[in-house]
Amino acid sequence: MVPQRSRTPALLTAPLLILSILWGAPPLCPQGWAQSPTKSAPRPPATLGANPMDPSLPFTRMKLPNGLELLVHEDHTVPLVGVSIWYHVGSKDEVHGKTGFAHLFEHMMFQGSAHVGDDMHFKYISEAGGMLNGTTNEDRTNYFEVVPSNFLERVLFLESDRMGFLLDTLTQEKLDNQRDVVRNERRQSYEMPPYGLAPKFLAEALFPEGHPYHHLTIGDHADLAAATVDDVKAFFNRYYVPINASLVIAGDITSKEARRLTDKWFGPLPLRPAPDLVKSAATPQFAAEKVISTTDRVTLPRLYLAWPTPAIFRPGDADLDMLAGVLGGKTGRLYKRLVYKERLAQDVTVSQDSQYLASVFTIVASAKEGHTLDEIRRVIDDELQRLRKDPPTLKEMEKVKNQHEAQFVYDLQQVGGFAGRTEVLQTYLAFAGDPDYLSKDIQRYRATTAEGVRQAAQTWLGPGRVALMIAPGEKPQGAAGSGGMTRLSEEGQ
Numbered sequence: 001m002v003p004q005r006s007r008t009p010a011l012l013t014a015p016l017l018i019l020s021i022l023w024g025a026p027p028l029c030p031q032g033w034a035q036s037p038t039k040s041a042p043r044p045p046a047t048l049g050a051n052p053m054d055p056s057l058p059f060t061r062m063k064l065p066n067g068l069e070l071l072v073h074e075d076h077t078v079p080l081v082g083v084s085i086w087y088h089v090g091s092k093d094e095v096h097g098k099t100g101f102a103h104l105f106e107h108m109m110f111q112g113s114a115h116v117g118d119d120m121h122f123k124y125i126s127e128a129g130g131m132l133n134g135t136t137n138e139d140r141t142n143y144f145e146v147v148p149s150n151f152l153e154r155v156l157f158l159e160s161d162r163m164g165f166l167l168d169t170l171t172q173e174k175l176d177n178q179r180d181v182v183r184n185e186r187r188q189s190y191e192m193p194p195y196g197l198a199p200k201f202l203a204e205a206l207f208p209e210g211h212p213y214h215h216l217t218i219g220d221h222a223d224l225a226a227a228t229v230d231d232v233k234a235f236f237n238r239y240y241v242p243i244n245a246s247l248v249i250a251g252d253i254t255s256k257e258a259r260r261l262t263d264k265w266f267g268p269l270p271l272r273p274a275p276d277l278v279k280s281a282a283t284p285q286f287a288a289e290k291v292i293s294t295t296d297r298v299t300l301p302r303l304y305l306a307w308p309t310p311a312i313f314r315p316g317d318a319d320l321d322m323l324a325g326v327l328g329g330k331t332g333r334l335y336k337r338l339v340y341k342e343r344l345a346q347d348v349t350v351s352q353d354s355q356y357l358a359s360v361f362t363i364v365a366s367a368k369e370g371h372t373l374d375e376i377r378r379v380i381d382d383e384l385q386r387l388r389k390d391p392p393t394l395k396e397m398e399k400v401k402n403q404h405e406a407q408f409v410y411d412l413q414q415v416g417g418f419a420g421r422t423e424v425l426q427t428y429l430a431f432a433g434d435p436d437y438l439s440k441d442i443q444r445y446r447a448t449t450a451e452g453v454r455q456a457a458q459t460w461l462g463p464g465r466v467a468l469m470i471a472p473g474e475k476p477q478g479a480a481g482s483g484g485m486t487r488l489s490e491e492g493q
Contacts, residue, residue, distance in 0.1 A: 055412050057421060057438050060255040064263065066271040067243025071425050071435055072258040073250040075415065081149040081251035082416020085159055086426045088246070089239040090139040091219070092212030092278045092357060100182065100219015101227065101235050103136040107178040108232060109143065110134070114165030118174075121158055128154060131417065136217055139356040140430060142423075146416045149252035153261055160265035163245070167236060172229055179224055186218045194298045197476050198468060202306050202360070205290050205466040212278045212357060241272040246429055248422040251415040283358040284308045286464040295473025300346055303373040304468035305363040305380065309460050312354035313432050318444040319456035320352040320361055325400030326392045326453065327363070333383050334363070344371045344379065356431055361461060373469050388458040391450035404445045408438070 062070045091102050112118035125132045130147030145155045190196045200216050207213040247266070249258045285308070310316040327334045328350030338345035346366040353360045365376045414420035428437035 054442065055409055055438065057412065057424060057436075059425060059435060061435065062255075062259055062262075064242065064267055066267070066269050067241075067274070068262075068266050068269075069246040069429070070259065070262050071246070071248045071429065072253070072255040073248070073415075073421055073425065074252075074254060075250065075421075076252045079149045079252050080146060080415055081152050081155075081249060081253050082144065082146045082414070082420055082422045083152070083155045083159070084142060084144040084248045084250075084416055084422035084426055085163075086246050086248075086430060087141045087240055088244050088277060088430060089141055089275070090137055091215065091217040092138045092281075093239070093275075094215075094219075097223055098227070098231065099215045099223045100217070101223075101231070102141055103217050103219060104178065104182050104224060104227065105232065105235055105240070106134045106136045106141050106143075107182055108170070108174065109162050109166065111174045111178065112169050113162040114168035115161050116158060118169075121162070124154060124158060130155075133418070135418075137355075138213055138217055142426065144416055144418075144422060146414075146420075152249070152253055152258075153265075156261050156265045159247075160269065163240060163242070163266070164269045166240070167233055170229060170232065175227070175229055175232060179227060182218070183221055183224055186221065190216070190218060191475075195296060195302055195470055197294075197296070198302075198304055198470065201292055201294065201468050201476075202304060202362075202466055205292055205468070206306055206308050206360060207284055207358075211284065212281055213355070237272075238275045241275070242266060242269050243272060243274045244277075246426060248416075248425045248429075250421040250425070278357070281357045283310065289463055290466045292466065292468045293471070294469075294476045295471050297475055298470060298472050300369065301367045301373050301472065302470045303363075303365050303367070303376055303380075304470075305377070305465055306468070307361045307461050307465045309352065309359040309361045311356060311358050313437075313441075313444075316456050316460060317352065317354055317359060318448055319452045320359070320460060321354070321404070322392075322397070322400050322445065322448050322453050323387070323457055323461075324350045324352045324361065325403060326387070326396050327383065331399070334365070334380060337383065338365060338376060338379055342379065344368060344375050373471075377467070384457060384461055387454060388461075389454075391454035394450065397448070397450050397453070401445055401448070405442070408442055 057073060059071045059073045062072075064070065089102055091099065094101050110119065110121055112120060116124075122132070125145055125147060128147050128151040130145055130151065132143070132145040134141070134143040136142075143159065147155055190200065203216060204214060247262065249262075309320050326332060328348065329335060330339075332348075332350065334348045334350060338348050344367065346368050348363070348365045350363050351361070353362065363380055365373075365380070367373055367376055411419055411424055412421055416422035424438065425435045428441070429435040432441075434440075
């Protein structure tokens, strides 16, 4: 029995000890449909290059006549294969009054299609000893599986069937069920947890109304409640077409065999018009600080400082990533001063959240009991001013560069899943426009300098920011269980 889900489809796994048993099992396909081929002969693993810190990610790139992009990375080290399909639609592509559709559709894609029973996608992959899931963000929606390589055809059959035949089984009952699941997810993930509505407040303050990043990916209750079957069908017909998708297969499969199976299952799907996607938007800029004050059912006050910054892979993005490493982490300047030395904060995190249209640099700190957010803000501003004036030390730069070098290797350890080689290739294809971007990405960080980091701090982390302060009290207005008792106050522009 497939377990009930109250959030995005749960990760399903099986111990690798059973792979030897599953190896000889035929893939599940409808009666009379071709079975998967036998396992390919062993081949050398992916080349890592002369320097182990210079990983390479070789691939073969192909395109089907219907516009589907196919990338295949071969690695025959272990009998596993990762499959990832990205539909290039996220919450940035939604229109006013229809927010949350991209994420709602992620849920709908697991509800069965013409040749796959309701919720059977999970069953067929878990029976193969595999794992699967799907995720949605502002920029894209992805679905992925990792299975023993002789079950690749099963995965491609399942993915092609919901791409080509999902609407054949779409009903009002299924929509109502998943709409309730998504609205409950919004309550559990944003409205009920401590500090849960902070992402909403920050997005709305950082990005003006009408900007593609102004609203949360989860959507608004009213928009989700108003969604109709016709709305869902229109969304599917517009965005879930081969020409708006990219398929990456990585692991124990040859490029020739991957192309044959992809042609077999996706080739018959017709060529359809490419949708109009949001591909650019101005990075917001404001001269003065926006201060937002609210309360929540929390024990400790928390401060969020956020700045709009350059989009992923744009000039300044890598420098700000480096700056986040200098300031954040348990060996970073802010943690050392706020947590260890002056003991003003319980915790501190710093990040450069890189996205397709624009990024956000964020500093988050929770005050220790007996201390205020104003004390914390003064220390943060002092450290930022130091970095605007004097660049990081060579030791700090070396530490952060080493962290990034290691992360590149870690990201390539798995063939697929939430991270891994399939997602690396998909990210480069979608956001850099070049799946062969790994070496250039590595070089971005190697090329950063202490002076470049100082200039990034001076250019991007100025007075034009959002300061969100959350104090203990009632839930914010509109949150689950708030009763609408607390109002959000904002000052400055």
